[in-house]
Amino acid sequence: MAKTIQITFDAADPRALADFWAAALGYVHQPPPPGFDTWDQALTAFGVPEDQWNSRSAIVDPDGVGPRIFIQQVPEGKAAKNRLHLDLRAAVGLQGEERMAALAAECERLTVLGGSLLYRVEPAPPMENGFITMADPEGNEFCLD
Incomplete structure (x- = not known):
């Protein structure tokens, strides 16, 4: 099954x-x-x-x-970096400045909802397409990819 x-x-x-x-x-x-x-x-x-x-x-x-x-x-707060996190695929198929602009727009939307920007990684081809790491309102890290 x-x-x-x-x-x-x-x-x-x-x-x-x-x-x-x-x-x-x-x-x-x-x-x-x-x-x-x-x-x-x-x-x-x-x-x-x-x-x-x-x-x-x-x-x-x-x-x-x-x-x-x-x-x-749960009674205890978050104590350390997540070992597992979600990636929100907000810029599938986009590259370079267009990709980063789409990720930045999604970051702004989620910040208004209570998320926090942690850091941004710029594209560095061929190994890195660029992403933004955020935290939800309770500090759980997630990435905009």
Whole structure:
């Protein structure tokens, strides 16, 4: 049987981090279970205490192609550089100045959403096409490629 993957983030504020990644990726919040109009209704019906409603969140690709992203609350903050990170492919097929302009525009959009620019690597053919490294609102590194 073929396997699917889910990407999981640890976070202090799962709902806020889900909002950022949903906007960054064009994803949507996972809808509540059938029979409920909102997650608040579902969680109330399931008897989940209100202080735990933001303990997890999930976003999904509205086209059903990309992996589900699950965000879970943890008590500790991020302590070191990620060993695994996402690359957002924002300039596929573009080269040189056109590529870097597209990456810079995406960086600006994500900065408005709460991301942070960490550094930019200029193209140096033939080995480097250029990229921008950013951090999400909780400091998780990712690249614009």
